[in-house]
Amino acid sequence: xxxxxxxxxxxxxxxxxxxxxxxxxxxxxxxxxxxxxxxxxxxxxxxxxxxxxxxxxxxxxxxxxxxxxxxxxxxxxxxxxxxxxxxxxxxxxxxxxxxxxxxxxxxxxxxxxxxxxxxxxxxxxxxxxxxxxxxxxxxxxxxxxxxxxxxxxxxxxxxxxxxxxxxxxxxxxxxxxxxxxxxxxxxxxxxxxxxxxxxxxxxxxxxxxxxxxxxxxxxxxxxxxxxxxxxxxxxxxxxxxxxxxxxxxxxxxxxxxxxxxxxxxxxxxxxxxxxxxxxxxxxxxxxxxxxxxxxxxxxxxxxxxxxxxxxxxxxxxxxxxxxxxxxxxxxxxxxxxxxxxxxxxxxxxxxxxxxxxxxxxxxxxxxxxxxxxxxxxxxxxxxxxxxxxxxxxxxxxxxxxxxxxxxxxxxxxxxxxxxxxxxxxxxxxxxxxxxxxxxxxxxxxxxxxxxxxxxxxxxxxxxxxxxxxxxxxxxxxxxxxxxxxxxxxxxxxxxxxxxxxxxxxxxxxxxxxxxxxxxxxxxxxxxxxxxxxxxxxxxxxxxxxxxxxxxxxxxxxxxxxxxxxxxxxxxx
DNA sequence: AAGCGAGTAGCGGGTCTTGA
DNA sequence: TCAAGACCCGCTACTCGCTT
Numbered sequence: 001x002x003x004x005x006x007x008x009x010x011x012x013x014x015x016x017x018x019x020x021x022x023x024x025x026x027x028x029x030x031x032x033x034x035x036x037x038x039x040x041x042x043x044x045x046x047x048x049x050x051x052x053x054x055x056x057x058x059x060x061x062x063x064x065x066x067x068x069x070x071x072x073x074x075x076x077x078x079x080x081x082x083x084x085x086x087x088x089x090x091x092x093x094x095x096x097x098x099x100x101x102x103x104x105x106x107x108x109x110x111x112x113x114x115x116x117x118x119x120x121x122x123x124x125x126x127x128x129x130x131x132x133x134x135x136x137x138x139x140x141x142x143x144x145x146x147x148x149x150x151x152x153x154x155x156x157x158x159x160x161x162x163x164x165x166x167x168x169x170x171x172x173x174x175x176x177x178x179x180x181x182x183x184x185x186x187x188x189x190x191x192x193x194x195x196x197x198x199x200x201x202x203x204x205x206x207x208x209x210x211x212x213x214x215x216x217x218x219x220x221x222x223x224x225x226x227x228x229x230x231x232x233x234x235x236x237x238x239x240x241x242x243x244x245x246x247x248x249x250x251x252x253x254x255x256x257x258x259x260x261x262x263x264x265x266x267x268x269x270x271x272x273x274x275x276x277x278x279x280x281x282x283x284x285x286x287x288x289x290x291x292x293x294x295x296x297x298x299x300x301x302x303x304x305x306x307x308x309x310x311x312x313x314x315x316x317x318x319x320x321x322x323x324x325x326x327x328x329x330x331x332x333x334x335x336x337x338x339x340x341x342x343x344x345x346x347x348x349x350x351x352x353x354x355x356x357x358x359x360x361x362x363x364x365x366x367x368x369x370x371x372x373x374x375x376x377x378x379x380x381x382x383x384x385x386x387x388x389x390x391x392x393x394x395x396x397x398x399x400x401x402x403x404x405x406x407x408x409x410x411x412x413x414x415x416x417x418x419x420x421x422x423x424x425x426x427x428x429x430x431x432x433x434x435x436x437x438x439x440x441x442x443x444x445x446x447x448x449x450x451x452x453x454x455x456x457x458x459x460x461x462x463x464x465x466x467x468x469x470x471x472x473x474x475x476x477x478x479x480x481x482x483x484x485x486x487x488x489x490x491x492x493x494x495x496x497x498x499x500x501x502x503x504x505x506x507x508x509x510x511x512x513x514x515x516x517x518x519x520x521x522x523x524x525x526x527x528x529x530x531x532x533x534x535x536x537x538x539x540x541x542x543x544x545x546x547x548x549x550x551x552x553x554x555x556x557x558x559x560x561x562x563x564x565x566x567x568x569x570x571x572x
Numbered sequence: 573a574a575g576c577g578a579g580t581a582g583c584g585g586g587t588c589t590t591g592a
Numbered sequence: 593t594c595a596a597g598a599c600c601c602g603c604t605a606c607t608c609g610c611t612t
Contacts, residue, residue: 401606
């Protein structure tokens with residue numbers, strides 16, 4: 001049981017939590033004070049916690065404890081911690097029922113773990129789903145660390161959690177290191193191992209399960225309704241064919257438009273409500289519609305496509321393209337929070353057609369550009385090696401493009417290291433490529449990285465029966481000389497252990513190459529480890545090029561080093 | 573404001589040659 | 593025996609205009 005001092009209101013400190021779009025804002029970075037800077041750091045829809053203020057608060061709390069000779073101690077049992085799923089649902093339902101506005105909900109911290117709402121229950125207006133799960137998250141968060149939240153206040157899109165000042169300072173002073181470490185770690189690994197995050201997931205599921213999505217087709221228009229469990233309409237949107245593409249639109253009161261936006265965004269869209277002549281509009285085009293990976297909605301779209309075809313509004317190919325688009329989903333790969341578009345470029349060249357990948361993001365504002373570059377760099381990508389970027393300036397447009405293939409290799413390398421974001425990005429890319437029919441291309445670019453360090457070269461046998469050579473590979477190693485890799489191959493012939501080595505370099509044209517002197521024996525060894533039959537039986541100097549690097553990269557112990565070096569020097 | 577696809581300069585991979 | 597220059601031409605990175 002927790003005894004809270006009954007403090008007057010002016011002693012409380014509020015923690016301002018801005019409307020959230022993710023968990024990213026909760027790192028220990030200083031809180032940017034200008035709204036402009038804040039947007040640049042977190043993006044317009046991301047979560048932003050008043051961290052600087054929080055830190056000062058903790059610091060003061062810690063100082064105060066120390067000056068009093070009190071060691072801050074871990075809070076003892078708190079009836080709200082760990083908060084149960086039912087409690088968060090209870091909280092949610094209290095919030096769901098409460099009116100938007102300055103009315104507030106009180107959380108009981110004394111006698112019972114259940115929240116008790118004091119006001120605003122019966123007014124019947126609902127919060128957008130993307131707001132109440134964040135409230136639940138923060139309630140859970142403060143409860144987990146034993147800090148009693150006295151009041152939660154939601155006004156428009158700003159949420160505030162009120163704490164008892166001293167109590168919060170003391171408790172957070174102790175928990176801060178762990179908390180910030182945890183968040184930084186989670187952000188890197190995307191491991192939401194902490195039960196806090198699991199609960200958030202539960203809350204999301206709860207929201208998803210309790211929203212019904214239905215559609216009605218009227219002529220060449222489909223209306224999608226979002227309903228609650230009781231069947232009351234929460235929001236709707238009309239989808240129509242504007243002659244060229246699908247167009248989903250809603251126009252009406254601001255609150256309705258905002259609620260629709262909240263629902264669509266919770267379903268994975270990225271839309272905003274805009275005002276035009278007093279009416280608020282929500283508009284989406286084909287790409288954004290199919291980006292919402294919600295089966296009921298996509299079903300409505302494909303039903304509409306069928307209807308349009310029947311009434312001869314669209315041709316057969318158009319319907320096919322539309323259905324494929326629905327099937328394939330968005331062409332966006334998220335790498336370290338940066339959404340990159342993947343496009344296929346086909347072109348005619350002398351020797352036939354060529355297909356290639358373009359993975360590019362074109363931010364318009366310099367701030368969005370900086371934030372994206374920073375995120376990529378933090379994830380381990382090197383500018384100039386794995387991605388190229390140009391900052392947008394005045395008239396000039398900027399871009400960030402993931403290099404093919406070196407950027408993809410880096411992604412694969414991170415994936416092998418078990419970095420979750422890379423794992424997801426690679427599988428998303430493959431999934432998308434399969435759905436859009438260019439998997440062969442993606443596979444081709446990823447193959448060198450996927451094959452890296454998969455083969456143990458030891459005990460491989462190099463044979464050239466024509467010239468009577470038989471050698472057994474003992475080891476393949478890489479040594480560095482002035483930043484250049486020297487590959488050493490140890491092999492055994494008739495019981496003698498011999499070795500040969502060659503150094504890789506870059507010529508003026510920018511190509512990688514290595515020269516190696518051969519005799520029958522060495523040629524056999526080389527043609528085996530590089531899988532290049534042409535080298536067999538060759539005498540004199542053989543020039544090794546990029547394809548030989550890829551062959552060598554398959555061997556354990558040398559692969560990543562060689563591939564990394566190759567990617568670096570290839571992109572000077 | 574961002575996405576998409578087409579156009580294009582020039583970089584870099586491959587190969588042959590030359591130099592030490 | 594190893595390293596590096598020369599040169600060709602396909603392909604990539606970047607640009608641009610139009611679309612969403």
